[in-house]
Each structure stands twice: as structure tokens, then as C-alpha cells.
Amino acid sequence: MSLSKFFILCVLNQRPMHGYEIAKTVEDTTQGCCSPTPGALYPVLKEFEAGGYVTAHAESVGGRQRKVYTITDKGREAFQVAVKAWAEVGACVTAGSEGACDTSTCR
Template sequence: MSINSKSPDLLSPGYWNSTIRMSLSKFFILCVLCDRDLHGYDIAKEVINRTKGCCAPKEGTIYPVLKQFTEGGYVTYETETVSGRERKIYTVTDKGREAFKVGLGEWMKITQALNDCVSMAEA
């Protein structure tokens, strides 16, 4: 039997890491914006700091997510000019804060399920 080269390598930590990070990026972007208004680069730095490097969204991830959040009314932005360059400063809305709370509740359920799995794996 041949192995399909497109099949994910479930034995690879990299596979699991990238799968988990994709989902966590949106959550942590909202998380850091709940603390204070930030522009895209600082959002990325703050997510990295907050997660101790476990989640490190790149520009290709952050800006599409911020666009999605803006279109959904979860964040707003104001444009400012710094050293001749325009940048957007993002602010979470009340709807975004509520979305963060909902997301947190769902991640806590997952965390409990993961803890249960650890118990089973150790048995």
C-alpha cells in the first residue's frame, strides 16, 4: 500500500502546531485588543509575548483576520500617520469583547477536554 504524499503526518509536532496556531491566532488577536488599541505589528508582538511564543501570527495571518473582524463589527480602526507612513490603530468593539468572551468559554471547554485526554494517556 502506498502512502499518499498529501496526507498529513500526524506524527509530526509541526502538523499539530500549525493546525492549533491557525485557530488560536484569531482568539489571541481579540484577546490583546481587549487590553488596548494596537496597530498590526504591535498586535503580532503582543500575541507572541502573551503566548510565550506558542502563537506567532505573521502578517499574512493578521491583516486578513483584522479585515474580517472589521467587516463583522468586532473591531474598528483609525488611521494615523507616523513618520510619513499611514497605519491603522485597531480598537475592539463591544461586539468584539462579547465574541472574545464566547471564544474564551469554548476554549475553556477544549482545555478541560485536553486535560481529560492527558489523564487517559497517563493511565
């Protein structure tokens, strides 16, 4: 799972959000390191919805319609798997920066 997809699931794991809020929260959470554009965000959300990782429902706010996305149990499971995988990557990067990366653990 890419980092941008990981961060999208990460923020949805906190609570349901609409697209702009997801993008803003990812940007804030990553201190600007990952800032998904609408052109990148919405195809991922559509992919997640088609795969059963999130659900979406329409909400009317101030006369405007927007989709609110909610992570599903399947999405939470995928997020937990990704947390473990990215933790392994982080450990390998840290070990590598210290000159002690065991390549057998860096898949």
C-alpha cells in the first residue's frame, strides 16, 4: 500500500470525513509531507469504495452536497496490516541509516 493510501485510511480510521477534510487532515498529520490533490484523492476513495474498504453517503451542508467517507471493518483490517508493514519499513530505514540494516528483514 502506498504511503498516500496509508495516510488516507489512517485519517478515516479516526472518524468519517468528506474529501476536502481528508486531504486537509492528511496534510496536517504529515506536516505537509503528503498533500493529496483532488485528482489523486478521489480516484483512491473510489477504489477504496469499490473494494469495500470505505463506504460513502451523501450529506447536504448549507445547500451543498458532499460525500462523507467511513472506513469499514475490511478497511480497518487493511489499515492494521499496512501499519505493521510500514513499521517494518521504518525499522529497516532506521537500521540502514545507522549502518546496521539486516537485508533479510527488508522485503
